Amino acid sequence: MSSSAELDFHTPQPDAASNKPDGPPPFESWGRYPAYQAELKHLHWQGDFPRAIDGVHHGALAVGMGRSYGDVCLLKDGTLLETTSMNRLLGFDPATGLLTAESGITLAQILDFAVPRGYFLPVTPGTKYVTLGGAIANDIHGKNHHHAGTFGCHVTQFELVRSDGRRLFCTPTENSDYYSATIGGLGLTGVITWAQLRLKPIVSRKIDYQGIQFHGIDEFLELTRQAEHNEYTVSWVDVTSTGKNFCRGIFMQGDHSQVPAPLRPSPKPKLVFPMELPGFALNGFTVGTFNALFFNKQIKKRVTTQPDYEPFFYPLDAVLKWNKMYGKRGLLQFQYAIPWEHAREGTVAILQAVAKSGLASFLAVLKAFGDVPSPGMMSFPKPGITLALDFPIKPEKSFALFDRLAQMTNEFGGRLYPAKDARMTSAQFQTFYPQWERFARYKDPALTSGLWERVVGGQLGVRGGGR
Amino acid sequence: MSTAPTPEQPLALRTERSSGNGPHAPKRILVLGATSGIAEACVRLWAARGDSLYLVARNADRLAAVAADARTRGAALVDTAVVNLDDTAAHPEMLAHAINSMGGLDIAFLALGVLGDQQQAERNFATASQILHTNFNAPVSLLTWLANYAAQRHAGTLAVLSSVAGERGRKSNYVYGSSKAGLTAFVDGLRNRIDREGVRVITIKPGPVRTAMTENMKGSAKFADVEAVAATLVKVIDKGSDVVYVPGIWRIIMAVIRAIPERIFKKLSL
Numbered sequence: 001m002s003s004s005a006e007l008d009f010h011t012p013q014p015d016a017a018s019n020k021p022d023g024p025p026p027f028e029s030w031g032r033y034p035a036y037q038a039e040l041k042h043l044h045w046q047g048d049f050p051r052a053i054d055g056v057h058h059g060a061l062a063v064g065m066g067r068s069y070g071d072v073c074l075l076k077d078g079t080l081l082e083t084t085s086m087n088r089l090l091g092f093d094p095a096t097g098l099l100t101a102e103s104g105i106t107l108a109q110i111l112d113f114a115v116p117r118g119y120f121l122p123v124t125p126g127t128k129y130v131t132l133g134g135a136i137a138n139d140i141h142g143k144n145h146h147h148a149g150t151f152g153c154h155v156t157q158f159e160l161v162r163s164d165g166r167r168l169f170c171t172p173t174e175n176s177d178y179y180s181a182t183i184g185g186l187g188l189t190g191v192i193t194w195a196q197l198r199l200k201p202i203v204s205r206k207i208d209y210q211g212i213q214f215h216g217i218d219e220f221l222e223l224t225r226q227a228e229h230n231e232y233t234v235s236w237v238d239v240t241s242t243g244k245n246f247c248r249g250i251f252m253q254g255d256h257s258q259v260p261a262p263l264r265p266s267p268k269p270k271l272v273f274p275m276e277l278p279g280f281a282l283n284g285f286t287v288g289t290f291n292a293l294f295f296n297k298q299i300k301k302r303v304t305t306q307p308d309y310e311p312f313f314y315p316l317d318a319v320l321k322w323n324k325m326y327g328k329r330g331l332l333q334f335q336y337a338i339p340w341e342h343a344r345e346g347t348v349a350i351l352q353a354v355a356k357s358g359l360a361s362f363l364a365v366l367k368a369f370g371d372v373p374s375p376g377m378m379s380f381p382k383p384g385i386t387l388a389l390d391f392p393i394k395p396e397k398s399f400a401l402f403d404r405l406a407q408m409t410n411e412f413g414g415r416l417y418p419a420k421d422a423r424m425t426s427a428q429f430q431t432f433y434p435q436w437e438r439f440a441r442y443k444d445p446a447l448t449s450g451l452w453e454r455v456v457g458g459q460l461g462v463r464g465g466g467r
Numbered sequence: 468m469s470t471a472p473t474p475e476q477p478l479a480l481r482t483e484r485s486s487g488n489g490p491h492a493p494k495r496i497l498v499l500g501a502t503s504g505i506a507e508a509c510v511r512l513w514a515a516r517g518d519s520l521y522l523v524a525r526n527a528d529r530l531a532a533v534a535a536d537a538r539t540r541g542a543a544l545v546d547t548a549v550v551n552l553d554d555t556a557a558h559p560e561m562l563a564h565a566i567n568s569m570g571g572l573d574i575a576f577l578a579l580g581v582l583g584d585q586q587q588a589e590r591n592f593a594t595a596s597q598i599l600h601t602n603f604n605a606p607v608s609l610l611t612w613l614a615n616y617a618a619q620r621h622a623g624t625l626a627v628l629s630s631v632a633g634e635r636g637r638k639s640n641y642v643y644g645s646s647k648a649g650l651t652a653f654v655d656g657l658r659n660r661i662d663r664e665g666v667r668v669i670t671i672k673p674g675p676v677r678t679a680m681t682e683n684m685k686g687s688a689k690f691a692d693v694e695a696v697a698a699t700l701v702k703v704i705d706k707g708s709d710v711v712y713v714p715g716i717w718r719i720i721m722a723v724i725r726a727i728p729e730r731i732f733k734k735l736s737l
Contacts, residue, residue, distance in 0.1 A: 044679045045528065045529050045532065046528065046532060085679065088533065088534070088535065089536045089540060090535045091533070091535060102532070113539075199540050290658075
């Protein structure tokens, strides 16, 4: 151990090494693409913003755990305000399950607190390592969208701080326009300092689970209909197979067990993905093999078990930093929602295009969205089918495929999820979210993001309009 | 209280209840500098196990947030005082209030301190003096009161946050380091005096820990995780050694640093 290097810890370094133009980016999104240089500051207290951006004129953005995939949590040459140390619990009512917390708290930290007290998240994504603020800003959804709607449906109030120092108390009835613009508002309407969330009661950590094999989109749709009453449904679909195995998958449904059982906190994960794999490690063969193994892991047509909620909701959280599996170049996610009118044909066409391209994808997740409306102005889900795919980045090939898939999504009347996007064009964004101009009225002039600069950018002159 | 007591007088206290026994008896814990990163992380753990807390810090909004968190996690009692601990004249009243509020005192955790601006302190004695006052004079004042209180009752634990930076002066932070060196010597001496009275005195020497205080330092991403440090501290404050290095590796690192001959050390850029 070099003790002299260790001892540098008290040297004030106003210009951290990470600010060198050629250094590694100080903050990455989960896809690790694009890689932008930015200044990284930390918000520790609710009063830190807007003071933290005094003298900042190049745009700023509050960010959390960096679990969104593309550039919605990045800002080229801007100032990122990392919120994860602003993670205090501010209040909890055990009778109603209303929890108030600062916005940098993670869903994992909320679960550690809530589960032993008999409560669970009303909506949870596929990772618990996201912040409360990020969950609101991206109006995230989960396996119970068809019952519970989006995360924002359960956010009863929050404080939004604007760069001019105004502190807005937002509820569905008070400052309701800012409430609506901030849910799904991609962090652009101000900084959420704290929020109140309505948790749901549970009596057990267990999930009553069924996994059912399906072959083809019609079997998937039939299973979706049959599982209408199950709280959680999601499917894994094999996007590498063609012919008779095309669109085969496993339909997974679950409900919280109603049999009371001990509500212990979860153990901490210990596995960390050890290194970046070289680009060739993920190819058609390895991914096809993975998909076949995953499908055949479940030998029987139907499997009934009672897993803990951790592997049911967060199978990938068991390995920290699993995104390094995709190597230096990172990965792209692609997620659409296509309304029922064209959902079937759109999904088949897109799955065919993906299978034909031979560009591997490990994780393809298929789900039917329900019709619970979100309070969020810019919320992504809409009733229909959603499909999420990820690809290792192979510049020419995967970008061309992506652009084609985005175009197809548009043709089928669907839209893409900003939290998982790094490629959609300005015209596409504005078609997917025609309400964007109304939304822009609530945008904070000092805040912007990589995504916003890409899809709206100069049209509003936002970058110049800072403090 | 109308007039502040002089150091010779005892603190103005009401009748106390006994602290209770048994393995999970709630502790009555006074946290001085409760909004510091390490203190707050300890507060969360104490609160979660149902201890009583009296939290002192100078920023009212920040203290309110830390207190709300402690209440939500399940502390038996959370009381706060907004006090600038640089004001040593305010110490006796604040301490009496804290002890009265909790009905006694089992643990006092002193986490007040500033890193300060070394370069400015090199040019300006006022800056250096301010660092020494906050990191040395103020804790000495608090410990004088607390030590006499605890020694009289033959009970209690005084846990003091010093730093590995106090073990050898280095050009990059010797003002901060010397304040901590002084504090370490004071606390070690105090232990020598009142350990025999049944008062535990613990010198805590953290290595670099990732908190608000250290976030602008080079390499801060690799510093120790504050939650892990707090978990260790809560354990050793309950039952542990006199001098604690966290993380433990710093006991060895500092042994090496101390062993470097001065004629070499003075040429190093540390």
